[in-house]
Amino acid sequence: MSARRSEKPAKESSPAVTLNIEWLSDCAGCHVAIVDLHEKILTVLQSVSIQRCPVLTDIKDYPKATVGIVSGAIRTEHDRHAAEAMRKSCDLIIAMGSCAVYGGIAGAGNVHTREEIFDAVYANNKTTIPGATPKAMVSPLEATVTPLDSVIDVDLYLPGCAPHPAFIFDGLLALLEGRTPKATKETVCSRCKRAMEKTDVERILKISEGIADPDRCFLSQGYICMGSVTLDRCMSPCPQNGVTCTGCAGATMQVLTEPNRDIRTEIGERMAKLTKIPKDTIIREIERTSKSHYSYTMATSMIGEKPTFLIKKWIGNAEADYE
Ligand code: SF4
Ligand code: SF4
Ligand code: SF4
Incomplete structure (x- = not known):
């Protein structure tokens, strides 16, 4: 019709x-x-x-x-x-x-x-022509x-x-x-099903070493996982799929807002309690790899200006150890 x-x-x-x-x-x-x-x-x-x-x-x-x-x-x-x-x-x-x-x-x-960044990306890069640093039509850094x-x-x-x-x-x-979002303050660990258990592990492992037990917390096994210091804004996919958390959603409110709470000491304390690895060894390893472990949040003043955040010193120490 x-x-x-x-x-x-x-x-x-x-x-x-x-x-x-x-x-x-x-x-x-x-x-x-x-x-x-x-x-x-x-x-x-x-x-x-x-x-x-x-x-x-x-x-x-x-x-x-x-x-x-x-x-x-x-x-x-x-x-x-x-x-x-x-x-x-x-x-x-x-x-x-x-x-x-x-x-x-x-x-x-x-x-x-x-x-240093322009040098690494253009001047000293084997895949670019020396001196071919772009100058026109590029917004200055x-x-x-x-x-x-x-x-x-x-x-x-x-x-x-x-x-x-x-x-x-x-x-x-x-x-x-016109309401407040439902975002919680929980960590990545809160959704992770892996069990935190005390073990006799004595050495920090790289993620490429060995085969991790899928049911046990990475920290218990000697792998550095940042789940406990990271805000859950992702539904924790990494530890549930065999990969350690690298903290990409950013640090928890406690780490961000309390001047003396810090990613490396928080993880160091937790992992030392779960294994036989000394806390100082864990902290030194996180400092050695600090460009990875702090990469997502170091540009915010809440992390970058913490009195405990001494990344240039840590990188200098790591380079001195390497030489
Ligand atoms: S530290 Fe990592 S592996 Fe352990 S419970 Fe938290 S998210 Fe899971
Ligand atoms: S690395 Fe990022 S996406 Fe993966 S669990 Fe951690 S915060 Fe979530
Ligand atoms: S790198 Fe930045 S833009 Fe890309 S997914 Fe992560 S937060 Fe988003």
């Missing part, structure tokens, strides 16, 4: 909430995590109209928006200007991913000067990598590398519904 002429189709109303998305220095993994919302993205799209989004829309400017999602760290002058434009155009800003929240893995660059809130105010932090889609979904819904 055809519709009568007098019956006009219902007028579709546009969603009241508008969204701008921007990425700074990052790997784009956080944008893939948004796509990983799968059909849940339809729930979000019923209430949200996406305007600016580098992977979806060809809009270069910054229209006025209710919510802005920013991923990535501040590494270049372009990052700084883009972050400021997002803050001016959006009522609320979400820092999404460990790069935006803590500086992320690019923060490991803070152990080196800009000149800032002196250091910093998190988003070093440049603009942030309303909601969603750490994780990338954050699990469940946390992204809840964060977006919470903003739309």
Whole structure:
């Protein structure tokens, strides 16, 4: 049966909430995590109209928006200007991913000067032409990598590398519904099924050594796992799939906020109680590999300015031992 002429189709109303998305220095993994919302993205799209989004829309400017999602760290002058434009155009800003929240893995660059980085990447790299350092059309590097809130105010932090889609979904819904997100303060260990047991292990193992028992905590077996000092924003996939946690979702609130609590001493104490490895040996090993163990969070002042964080000294000691 055809519709009568007098019956006009219902007028579709546009969603009241508008969204701008921007990425700074990052790997784009956080944008893939948004796509990983799968059909849940339809729930979000019923209430949200996406305007600016580098992977979806060809809009270069910054229209006025209710919510802005920013991923990535501040590494270049372009990052700084883009972050400021997002803050001016959006009522609320979400820092999404460990790069935006803590500086992320690019923060490991803070152990080196800009000149050292350019030297390693261009001048002394066998795959580049000597002297071919790009100068035109490249935004200058800032002196250091910093998190988003070093440049603009942030309303909601969603750490994780990338954050699990469940946390992204809840964060977006919470903003739309005007409530606090359900994020907990639990650690990666809280979801890990491995048993922490006392063992006679006397030596720290590399993850490539031996075959780890799938039911026993990595620490009990001599492998350094950062689950106990890392916030669960990922649903703990690594230890449940045979890989140690490297702390990519960032440190727990206790480690971040208490000046004398530190990643290496927390893990050292726990692992020494579970094994026969002395605490000082564990701490020295974490210091020796500190560029890996602190890489995701060292660019935030909460870790980088701790009185206990002496990474240049630790790296110097490790290099002296090596020589
Ligand atoms: S937080 Fe991780 S996934 Fe997200 S942009 Fe940074 S490196 Fe990529
Ligand atoms: S330290 Fe690692 S392996 Fe042990 S319980 Fe925590 S997450 Fe699991
Ligand atoms: S490394 Fe740790 S924090 Fe990162 S995804 Fe794996 S379990 Fe989660």
